[in-house]
Amino acid sequence: MRHGQGWHSEAVSPNGHQIHDPWLTPTGEQQCRERCENFRRHGQPVVKRGKKIVALPIAEEASDAPCDTGSEVDILQADFPDVVDFDNVKYGWWHHDQELAIDPPSLNARAAKLRRFIRDRPEKEVVLVSHGFFNHYLTGDVNDEGEQTTPWWGETELRTFSFVEGDERAMIRETDESMLRRGAKEEVPRLNRPKERGKSISV
Template identity: 25%
Template structure:
């Protein structure tokens, strides 16, 4: 049976404060760190009790500072229980602005030794060269990346997986739903058919698990450029 997906947007980062997209791979703001504690208080008891959710067996994070920090601050109990935290290039944000370009894996390994970076695509953080074309900021690449990460998760053996990612990619590449900083939504795959990657959201996260997110739905791919374009996500 395919896993349940708990999809989390990172908490507020420095580039979110004043919409300064020139900040390279920003860390969380002070408010973002507070939001992580609210996420922790809301979601972790649900995970540990398994009343509303199956057993979580994996935490995936976009290989960017703000997503890694969110996971480490919100889910320390889960990590201490032995649930692996694994970085994944496929869940990075859409644009090629400095705020959405990751740091080198060697730098991140030194900064976050708790995280497994062994399976991160070697091309990361490049998304503008031919080698990094699958991470380019255009509709074709982002839609394909969304399908790719879902297909990968659908084949995973875990009962439930937490993914910490970004609003733009989650909204227009994966789920068609809005995510406020540090909010989350819970989805199940609509069928066990390998080729059917459609998702069905749990009713209790219609406004986000924390109740912070818009209910409106968005068409996948909405607003994305047909060709590469450098604009903020």
């Protein structure tokens, strides 16, 4: 799932990309409330069930703009006490270098690591809230130059995927139900194939 509308959105702030680690707008908060309502049939929200949201730096956006640069972990802990597990977030995590560099090979490697992390968890279903551009790396929908090959994700848009069985890169395939829900055309490829849409991901 992509996050809701933030103050960095072009629809709200013409130079919003210069805003550091922006909060959601009132519209973005309402989008999230509506998305939560859609999950009511699955029972209580995870937080009310005593579970925590897991914060993962490797799910950050594929950009080094101020709006895509996070805050220090102690600031985040103060903003979201008791509901978020920050064990994977270290001081200085927001620097866009090493594992979090923004060149296409590094982004592909990061996406593969995140897919494996999700695949190897004990839960059968996991909801990931991430960012519009990085989601294309996560799903393998980028070409050799790192340009996306499928449409942008809308604000709080939810797409559903399953893992390709036996794939060492933990590649994912969008489900038919998800394709139908967003009106995707049949000719839009659902799985990254090197001959069709760029190099396969290798780490």
